[in-house]
Amino acid sequence: MTRPLLPLADAAPAERADAARNREALLREAVRMVAEGGTSSLTMECLAHRAGVGKGTVFRRFGSREGLMAQVLDLSERDWQASVLGGEPPLGPGAPPWERLVAFGESRLRTTLLHADLIRAAGDATGSRSVAASSFMALHVGHLLGELGVAGDLPLLATALLAPLEVPVLVQQVDREHLPVERVVAAWVDLAGRVVSARADAGRR
Amino acid sequence: MTRPLLPLADAAPAERADAARNREALLREAVRMVAEGGTSSLTMECLAHRAGVGKGTVFRRFGSREGLMAQVLDLSERDWQASVLGGEPPLGPGAPPWERLVAFGESRLRTTLLHADLIRAAGDATGSRSVAASSFMALHVGHLLGELGVAGDLPLLATALLAPLEVPVLVQQVDREHLPVERVVAAWVDLAGRVVSARADAGRR
Numbered sequence: 001m002t003r004p005l006l007p008l009a010d011a012a013p014a015e016r017a018d019a020a021r022n023r024e025a026l027l028r029e030a031v032r033m034v035a036e037g038g039t040s041s042l043t044m045e046c047l048a049h050r051a052g053v054g055k056g057t058v059f060r061r062f063g064s065r066e067g068l069m070a071q072v073l074d075l076s077e078r079d080w081q082a083s084v085l086g087g088e089p090p091l092g093p094g095a096p097p098w099e100r101l102v103a104f105g106e107s108r109l110r111t112t113l114l115h116a117d118l119i120r121a122a123g124d125a126t127g128s129r130s131v132a133a134s135s136f137m138a139l140h141v142g143h144l145l146g147e148l149g150v151a152g153d154l155p156l157l158a159t160a161l162l163a164p165l166e167v168p169v170l171v172q173q174v175d176r177e178h179l180p181v182e183r184v185v186a187a188w189v190d191l192a193g194r195v196v197s198a199r200a201d202a203g204r205r
Numbered sequence: 206m207t208r209p210l211l212p213l214a215d216a217a218p219a220e221r222a223d224a225a226r227n228r229e230a231l232l233r234e235a236v237r238m239v240a241e242g243g244t245s246s247l248t249m250e251c252l253a254h255r256a257g258v259g260k261g262t263v264f265r266r267f268g269s270r271e272g273l274m275a276q277v278l279d280l281s282e283r284d285w286q287a288s289v290l291g292g293e294p295p296l297g298p299g300a301p302p303w304e305r306l307v308a309f310g311e312s313r314l315r316t317t318l319l320h321a322d323l324i325r326a327a328g329d330a331t332g333s334r335s336v337a338a339s340s341f342m343a344l345h346v347g348h349l350l351g352e353l354g355v356a357g358d359l360p361l362l363a364t365a366l367l368a369p370l371e372v373p374v375l376v377q378q379v380d381r382e383h384l385p386v387e388r389v390v391a392a393w394v395d396l397a398g399r400v401v402s403a404r405a406d407a408g409r410r
Contacts, residue, residue, distance in 0.1 A: 160392065
């Protein structure tokens with residue numbers, strides 16, 4: 001939610017806070033529509049109808065369907081990050097680091113698959129969001145690897161664990177090769193286990 | 206090189222073989238130009254000038270600069286695959302599997318960085334080439350993991366080892382974060398070592 005940093009005049013801040021609340025409500029409705037019927041069900045017309053506002057309002061708020069998709073993606077990503085930072089364990093704080101790492105991998109994998117359609121629908125409107133999300137995830141995974149006592153180049157090991165969770169890899173495996181999501185999750189947990197359990201110099205044969 | 210499957214008439218096949226040879230020669234020249242001066246140095250005009258042909262010939266052969274870039278990329282990729290399949294060890298056959306895996310990782314990483322600019326310049330003209338290249342690499346790495354006696358879901362472990370070698374990951378690390386290539390190579394070798402050396406059920410803590 002965007003709020004003015006300073007109160008400006010009497011009427012304007014109230015209007016802007018109101019607009020922000022309306023935008024947030026429209027976005028929450030859009031997230032629900034995508035969860036129920038996929039990205040194809042989310043059109044500017046249907047969103048306006050479901051939210052009981054004019055189509056012009058939806059266009060004014062989001063500019064275009066791509067802009068709406070980008071903001072739905074952004075909200076969903078923020079919700080997910082919040083659940084990693086402060087949500088229920090084992091994804092959130094409070095569980096042992098290995099359990100948090102496993103929960104992170106499975107949750108991210110499923111979130112990425114959900115987001116893949118949104119990213120496609122948002123097109124260029126996604127901007128630099130994915131870089132910011134990647135650095136959040138790299139910091140989190142690097143932190144968990146440190147807690148697990150893993151020795152090595154932790155930032156790059158974190159990147160290596162995140163790379164198989166990227167959209168193109170998962171879309172190829174699940175959407176094109178039709179691998180069961182459970183198998184992809186199990187393989188990621190196996191990979192993480194190998195990274196965590198290996199002695200630092202055990203690789204050479 | 207494309208050759209007609211059946212001889213058609215007297216003149217036509219000779220012309221087509223000739224055209225294929227000319228196209229290959231233009232492509233070899235284009236690969237040299239990219240190696241010397243980067244993708245920005247490769248324009249249709251300069252290629253025509255260096256090859257001593259008319260600009261119209263270059264456009265007829267490749268359609269557009271994007272089309273040319275896609276074919277330069279394709280030739281470079283085929284050259285690289287040939288060196289994996291039948292080139293000198295340790296990248297090619299004849300070296301122990303761990304040495305081949307290390308040579309593969311380093312070679313692919315450097316090739317991907319070289320290709321990243323070409324892929325950008327080729328844009329949509331790259332088509333489905335990257336999927337074909339990915340499945341070649343996944344088969345090769347899975348085969349080496351098998352030779353190394355690794356237990357587990359080898360196709361998915363291979364995919365996990367290939368994911369950090371994808372263009373967006375390496376471009377982020379090397380072009381944007383300015384990590385030294387040697388560090389990224391070392392981290393990949395460390396990752397591969399962990400995958401190879403781990404006992405199959407050692408991950409759980």
